[in-house]
Amino acid sequence: MEIELSLIGMEKGRQYETIVTTNNYENIKNAAPIGVIYAGEDKILNRIFKGSHTLENIISQGEFVVNITHNPELFTLSTIGNLPQDYFNEDNSLKGVEAYFKCEVISLKEAVTQSDPIRNSSAAMVIKSKVTELIIKKPTKTMNRAFSYVIESLANLSRFDIVEKDKKEEYLKRFKEANRVVAKVGRREDIKAMGEIKKELIKKGYEP
Numbered sequence: 001m002e003i004e005l006s007l008i009g010m011e012k013g014r015q016y017e018t019i020v021t022t023n024n025y026e027n028i029k030n031a032a033p034i035g036v037i038y039a040g041e042d043k044i045l046n047r048i049f050k051g052s053h054t055l056e057n058i059i060s061q062g063e064f065v066v067n068i069t070h071n072p073e074l075f076t077l078s079t080i081g082n083l084p085q086d087y088f089n090e091d092n093s094l095k096g097v098e099a100y101f102k103c104e105v106i107s108l109k110e111a112v113t114q115s116d117p118i119r120n121s122s123a124a125m126v127i128k129s130k131v132t133e134l135i136i137k138k139p140t141k142t143m144n145r146a147f148s149y150v151i152e153s154l155a156n157l158s159r160f161d162i163v164e165k166d167k168k169e170e171y172l173k174r175f176k177e178a179n180r181v182v183a184k185v186g187r188r189e190d191i192k193a194m195g196e197i198k199k200e201l202i203k204k205g206y207e208p
């Protein structure tokens with residue numbers, strides 16, 4: 001069966017925010033937000049830090065589920081603590097998500113490069129996997145952080161001339177971080193929009 005990740009808005013080479021669910025050898029289920037890069041056809045990549053339950057379970061079980069949702073509660077609970085077991089379906093997917101896909105690990109490698117501000121790049125692994133099944137419950141697009149950053153940067157730009165110096169400096173810092181993330185995970189149009197915002201800041205005499 002051919003897997004069509006484009007049906008949930010995924011484009012080759014782009015990174016999306018998902019919730020990865022796994023199982024350990026005692027059948028205890030675990031959920032954590034994890035970025036997924038669509039590598040084309042039925043392949044995806046993850047970079048997962050050592051020490052997480054997710055990486056441990058993926059290494060021991062060789063499989064995992066990628067949940068597609070826009071539910072802030074699921075992202076928050078699974079970041080801050082352990083999601084209760086009754087949030088999971090029998091097949092390890094999360095109840096109420098818009099879509100999910102099942103993955104089997106093809107390869108695991110030490111991570112060598114990175115563009116985020118994590119101190120020790122060797123403390124992560126890059127996992128390449130094959131998607132074996134896609135289940136769509138409701139039409140959805142997989143979460144991507146770039147557009148929110150564009151909107152946030154525009155909102156700050158629109159207030160730039162009416163705030164105090166300290167706030168301007170804070171906005172500039174926030175713009176730099178937003179620009180870094182958009183350059184990494186954004187579509188061409190998100191990156192272009194950030195370029196336009198940058199030009200406006202330069203016109204105002206700043207070096208974003």
Ligand SMILES: Cc1cc2nc3c(=O)[nH]c(=O)nc-3n(C[C@H](O)[C@H](O)[C@H](O)COP(=O)(O)O)c2cc1C
Binds near residue numbers: 032034036049055078
């Ligand atoms: C939106 C979002 C994306 C994340 N992406 C990743 C990722 O790609 N790789 C990773 O190792 N951690 C990522 N994290 C951090 C993990 O979710 C976090 O460390 C989590 O507590 C790990 O839980 P676990 O020990 O249950 O696996 C992300 C967190 C958030 C909120």
